Amino acid sequence: MINSEQTTPGRTEQPEAATPATLLFGEMLADVFPDRAVPGGAPFNVARHLSAFGQNPLLASRLGDDALGARMLEGMNAWGMDTAAVQIDKKHPTGRVLVHIEDTGHRFEILPHQAYDFIDPARAAAAASAATPRLVYFGTLSQRHPDSRQALAEILRKTPAPRFLDINLREPWYDEHAVRFSLEQADIVKLNDDELRALGTMFAVHESSPQGQAAALKDRFEIKRLIVTCGGEGSWQLDQGGDFSSAAPESRALHILDTVGAGDAFAAACILGMALSWSVDIALERASAFAAAICEIRGAVPENRDFYQPFFKEWRL
Numbered sequence: 657m658i659n660s661e662q663t664t665p666g667r668t669e670q671p672e673a674a675t676p677a678t679l680l681f682g683e684m685l686a687d688v689f690p691d692r693a694v695p696g697g698a699p700f701n702v703a704r705h706l707s708a709f710g711q712n713p714l715l716a717s718r719l720g721d722d723a724l725g726a727r728m729l730e731g732m733n734a735w736g737m738d739t740a741a742v743q744i745d746k747k748h749p750t751g752r753v754l755v756h757i758e759d760t761g762h763r764f765e766i767l768p769h770q771a772y773d774f775i776d777p778a779r780a781a782a783a784a785s786a787a788t789p790r791l792v793y794f795g796t797l798s799q800r801h802p803d804s805r806q807a808l809a810e811i812l813r814k815t816p817a818p819r820f821l822d823i824n825l826r827e828p829w830y831d832e833h834a835v836r837f838s839l840e841q842a843d844i845v846k847l848n849d850d851e852l853r854a855l856g857t858m859f860a861v862h863e864s865s866p867q868g869q870a871a872a873l874k875d876r877f878e879i880k881r882l883i884v885t886c887g888g889e890g891s892w893q894l895d896q897g898g899d900f901s902s903a904a905p906e907s908r909a910l911h912i913l914d915t916v917g918a919g920d921a922f923a924a925a926c927i928l929g930m931a932l933s934w935s936v937d938i939a940l941e942r943a944s945a946f947a948a949a950i951c952e953i954r955g956a957v958p959e960n961r962d963f964y965q966p967f968f969k970e971w972r973l
Contacts, residue, residue: 676714676738677931678706679789681780681808682798684717684742685751685917686724687955694955695728696771697751698795698920702970703957705946706923708964709973711931714787716741716780718804720750720771741783745771746839751913755916762916766826767799773801781810788890789817791927795824800836818843818880822923825851828909832858839877846883846923883940885922885947887915891940899907903940906948919955922947932973942971 680699687696695704703713715737719725721744728750732739751770756763775798784792792815799805812819822840823835835858839845847855849866856869857878863869866884874882874894883893892902925946929939946967950956953963967973 673969675712676787676789677711678703678713678791678793678820678927679716679741679784679787679811679817680713680793681775681811682795682804683730683751683770684715684719685753685770685772686728687875688752688754689954690755690757690811692954693724693752694730694957696753696917696956698797698822699716700924701917701920702822702924702927703737703795704735704957705921706927707735708961709803709928709967710922711928712738714741714783714789715736716775716783717808718743718771718775720744720748721746722750724752725829741788743771743776743779745774748774750755755914762843764826766829767946771799773804775804775807777807779805781814784811784814787815789815790819791820791930792817793822793923793927794838795822796830796834796838797824797826799801799838800829812841820844821846821929822919822925823851823856824856824919834849839873839879842877843848843877844872844881844883845877845879846885846919846926848885848887848919849889852884853961858929867892867894867900871898885919885944891922891944893936893940895936900938901936903937903944906945908948910921910948910952912951913954915951918947918951918957921950942967 682699684700685697686693703715706713707846717962735757748771751772752767754765819842821838860871861869863872870882880896885891888902888905890905922943925943928937
């Protein structure tokens with residue numbers, strides 16, 4: 657039985673002086689496909705990729721004291737991921753999202769009242785203070801309940817590191833207050849073209865072009881870097897000075913199984929690029945290629961490390 661008061665459940669031994677490069681906050685859950693369940697949740701997916709690339713992330717989340725939660729902890733330990741900031745909840749179940757594969761793509765059915773909605777603020781803040789990360793990653797889904805919303809606020813208050821917002825708008829689990837708070841806190845924002853249009857409507861941006869909308873939002877919320885993904889059309893960004901950079905879509909033919917987790921893979925590669933000081937153009941190009949590769953597997957993360965080997969070789973990691 658997993659002890660609900662245990663703050664370091666099954667903690668993985670880390671190398672000496674393994675200060676986390678990135679602290680990730682938010683949902684840890686299972687994506688339930690018609691044929692199987694796989695680990696998921698944007699912060700978990702990004703953390704798993706960063707761990708595979710040797711970046712020692714720390715994930716602040718909460719699991720239920722149930723079989724699914726135990727399997728997810730075992731999986732983190734098997735991958736050498738630090739579980740020190742993963743809380744255990746006796747009352748609420750490990751998060752689940754039902755993934756419906758449709759002709760137009762995938763549709764998420766996100767269940768309410770899951771363990772990640774109840775991340776304890778004091779314990780999360782203590783983990784953040786002890787970690788002293790170089791970057792904090794967060795999104796909006798984990799802010800749908802007051803407990804986790806307060807936990808995020810405490811982490812941001814305790815941590816002076818730059819903030820990477822992967823906005824991940826999931827209806828009906830966000831509101832203008834959460835989005836506004838997130839944008840006000842963020843230094844770097846990553847979103848897709850649909851989300852850019854949604855924010856333009858939400859904040860009454862009168863610019864008609866995507867680049868104009870992005871520039872208006874960047875200026876209004878003092879965002880230093882705004883990254884927009886466009887699915888099969890590539891990606892682009894505006895930097896602090898308003899300079900525009902872009903990456904073309906993946907040129908090779910893809911055998912797409914599903915697109916779940918593609919945006920998380922893109923975010924992970926962007927964060928890796930920041931840690932390794934890649935140029936903007938190279939970071940966008942590599943993020944697009946990595947996201948495209950994720951679309952060729954079932955689920956958001958690969959089952960073994962062999963998936964990453966071509967990227968180690970190509971990127972000279």
